[in-house]
Amino acid sequence: MKRTKINILLITFLLFTMYAFGQVLAAELNGRKIFDRAQTLDTVNDFKAEMKMTIIRQSVRKRVRKLKTKTLNKENGVEMTMMRFLEPADVRGTGFLTVENTDGADKTYLYLPAMGKPRRISSEERGGNFMSSDFTYEDLSFTLSDYNHKLIGNEKIDGEDVYVVESIPVSKEIKDNVGFAKRKSYFSKERFVMVKSIYFNERGKKIKKLINSEFKQIKEGEWLVTRMVMQNEKEGSKTIIEYDDFEINTGISADQFSVRQLTRPL
Amino acid sequence: MKLKLLIIFLIIMLITSFASFVGAEGLNLEGQIESRLEISIKNHEIPRLSNNLKLDLEYYSSHSGLAKAIVQISDKNGNKISLKEVYTELYLSKTDLKIGKQIINWGKADGVNPTNNFNPEDLTRSFRDDNKIAVSALRAKHYNQNWIFDLVWAPNFTAPNFGEADDRWSFLLPNKVVMPENSIENSEFGIKASKWGTKMDFSFSYFRGYSKEPYISNIGEFKFYRVNSIGGDFARDFGSFVMRGEGAYFKPIEEIKYKEPYYKFILGVDKNFTDKIYVNTQYYRQKEGDINTAQKIILSTEYNITNFKKLGLKAVYNLEDEDYIINPTYVMDIRDNVSLTLGGYIFAGKKGTEYGSLDNKDYCYVELQNSF
Numbered sequence: 283m284k285r286t287k288i289n290i291l292l293i294t295f296l297l298f299t300m301y302a303f304g305q306v307l308a309a310e311l312n313g314r315k316i317f318d319r320a321q322t323l324d325t326v327n328d329f330k331a332e333m334k335m336t337i338i339r340q341s342v343r344k345r346v347r348k349l350k351t352k353t354l355n356k357e358n359g360v361e362m363t364m365m366r367f368l369e370p371a372d373v374r375g376t377g378f379l380t381v382e383n384t385d386g387a388d389k390t391y392l393y394l395p396a397m398g399k400p401r402r403i404s405s406e407e408r409g410g411n412f413m414s415s416d417f418t419y420e421d422l423s424f425t426l427s428d429y430n431h432k433l434i435g436n437e438k439i440d441g442e443d444v445y446v447v448e449s450i451p452v453s454k455e456i457k458d459n460v461g462f463a464k465r466k467s468y469f470s471k472e473r474f475v476m477v478k479s480i481y482f483n484e485r486g487k488k489i490k491k492l493i494n495s496e497f498k499q500i501k502e503g504e505w506l507v508t509r510m511v512m513q514n515e516k517e518g519s520k521t522i523i524e525y526d527d528f529e530i531n532t533g534i535s536a537d538q539f540s541v542r543q544l545t546r547p548l
Numbered sequence: 549m550k551l552k553l554l555i556i557f558l559i560i561m562l563i564t565s566f567a568s569f570v571g572a573e574g575l576n577l578e579g580q581i582e583s584r585l586e587i588s589i590k591n592h593e594i595p596r597l598s599n600n601l602k603l604d605l606e607y608y609s610s611h612s613g614l615a616k617a618i619v620q621i622s623d624k625n626g627n628k629i630s631l632k633e634v635y636t637e638l639y640l641s642k643t644d645l646k647i648g649k650q651i652i653n654w655g656k657a658d659g660v661n662p663t664n665n666f667n668p669e670d671l672t673r674s675f676r677d678d679n680k681i682a683v684s685a686l687r688a689k690h691y692n693q694n695w696i697f698d699l700v701w702a703p704n705f706t707a708p709n710f711g712e713a714d715d716r717w718s719f720l721l722p723n724k725v726v727m728p729e730n731s732i733e734n735s736e737f738g739i740k741a742s743k744w745g746t747k748m749d750f751s752f753s754y755f756r757g758y759s760k761e762p763y764i765s766n767i768g769e770f771k772f773y774r775v776n777s778i779g780g781d782f783a784r785d786f787g788s789f790v791m792r793g794e795g796a797y798f799k800p801i802e803e804i805k806y807k808e809p810y811y812k813f814i815l816g817v818d819k820n821f822t823d824k825i826y827v828n829t830q831y832y833r834q835k836e837g838d839i840n841t842a843q844k845i846i847l848s849t850e851y852n853i854t855n856f857k858k859l860g861l862k863a864v865y866n867l868e869d870e871d872y873i874i875n876p877t878y879v880m881d882i883r884d885n886v887s888l889t890l891g892g893y894i895f896a897g898k899k900g901t902e903y904g905s906l907d908n909k910d911y912c913y914v915e916l917q918n919s920f
Contacts, residue, residue, distance in 0.1 A: 345856075389746060401783075
């Protein structure tokens with residue numbers, strides 16, 4: 283009788299352990315958690331880099347834009363970003379400042395040196411192209427909470443095991459704003475970085491493909507994407523973004539993200 | 549003539565010499581060459597080809613400040629050289645001081661800014677974006693959290709440029725321009741307090757100085773008059789729309805016959821409808837006493853055919869006199885730093901109205917810009 287009781291207890295414990303382990307696994311394999319884990323930049327206090335953007339069209343010569351970008355993740359969860367163009371000369375000095383607003387729309391300013399003053403612009407034009415490239419503003423600052431993420435499978439890409447996560451906008455308004463109906467992203471199981479992402483329209487047709495091909499390790503188990511290629515299936519064009527001169531946790535202060543700084547020379 | 553050519557040569561030598569010093573901080577040299585061919589549509593004026601070289605020379609240090617000079621060399625009237633702007637900006641912990649010949653850009657509306665009263669217009673560049681003349685001034689901007697306090701003092705009066713006899717708009721030339729006497733009392737002063745808020749940006753401002761739009765005396769002289777003006781502006785986004793508004797009330801300091809206090813205001817909204825279409829619409833009104841002196845709808849749209857080709861349309865329709873101006877453009881970025889613009893200006897309306905009187909001045913143009 284005693285032995286039976288012990289057996290029941292053992293089985294119960296085993297079942298509970300299996301259930302708990304299953305829960306942990308399920309949690310680990312949750313689509314949102316995979317995205318969270320891959321968003322390495324959210325884990326640093328600040329980040330500075332130079333960015334080279336190469337736009338390639340069939341009908342025109344390739345265009346190269348260089349810009350400086352810096353981001354601060356404040357303790358209260360507010361993210362501040364400033365981008366300034368270094369090249370080409372006709373856009374040099376053009377800048378964007380975005381200050382996240384936790385209880386409403388973000389605050390965004392555009393500065394054009396010829397205008398001589400910052401101009402408030404809508405922060406909800408997320409589906410618009412970023413400086414004539416194939417990347418949209420949304421591609422560069424993907425807002426995770428605006429999508430339902432679901433782990434839909436496991437695959438291999440170039441011999442590497444990957445998770446496949448499907449992201450669908452939570453509302454029609456967001457879908458209309460961001461310009462796609464579904465996004466299928468592939469994450470390396472080993473490094474937890476996104477290696478590929480495919481964008482689909484409402485009819486399920488592929489519209490864009492993002493390939494992340496180079497990465498830099500910033501600390502144990504955390505990687506940053508340093509080369510992204512966005513291919514526009516419809517236009518037959520592509521844009522390559524390459525990050526250089528990475529610096530993280532440099533101690534940038536919040537006053538570096540102000541209209542005062544935006545209007546200063548580079 | 550030889551002296552001017554020598555100066556141009558020296559400037560080109562400077563470009564070559566400084567090229568190796570170009571960098572983010574330190575000495576920077578940038579510039580733009582613009583060639584523009586204007587062809588009249590209705591009259592038989594000979595086509596005008598103008599060439600401009602604009603050079604921006606700056607020395608910048610993020611700690612101490614900025615020294616900047618903008619020189620323009622134009623082939624108009626025999627290689628004209630002008631110092632467009634020259635100033636020094638000092639960065640203190642919470643204050644920026646700017647001293648020199650500069651452009652002060654007050655106001656949040658687009659193109660028409662009732663609170664922006666320091667810089668007169670270069671009327672030889674009417675209807676163009678860069679038609680403001682820099683003024684010698686002292687400016688202090690004090691930053692306190694989300695507030696900016698802006699003080700400007702311009703000791704001397706600067707008049708608009710009415711142009712010369714062979715300019716496109718030369719029929720606007722006055723018989724005589726009476727310039728105000730340079731004195732402390734006649735100097736211009738302004739103060740502005742701006743709030744850069746989470747949901748809305750706004751400002752209040754005060755200006756005491758000269759109206760840059762002269763009145764015509766009984767004997768046909770253009771005379772400038774002093775005004776006190778209070779104004780304000782705002783910009784606020786509502787989802788994907790941004791609303792902007794700006795207004796100012798002007799009261800002449802001295803009593804002028806037939807000149808009453810007046811106000812100007814502008815209210816507008818802009819939006820990117822898709823990735824390709826941008827629309828900006830504004831309503832402008834100017835009222836003097838009981839009379840509407842202007843009431844206009846201002847439209848500005850852009851359609852991006854591709855990322856490097858766009859169609860633009862700017863139009864102003866005057867509701868009072870039913871006259872209008874239309875400015876269509878087609879801009880091609882031929883390659884990085886080089887753009888080609890095809891455009892035109894069409895004026896229409898009854899004789900004697902603002903745009904109707906320019907009815908025979910319609911023209912089209914081709915402009916090539918090369919930045920370096």
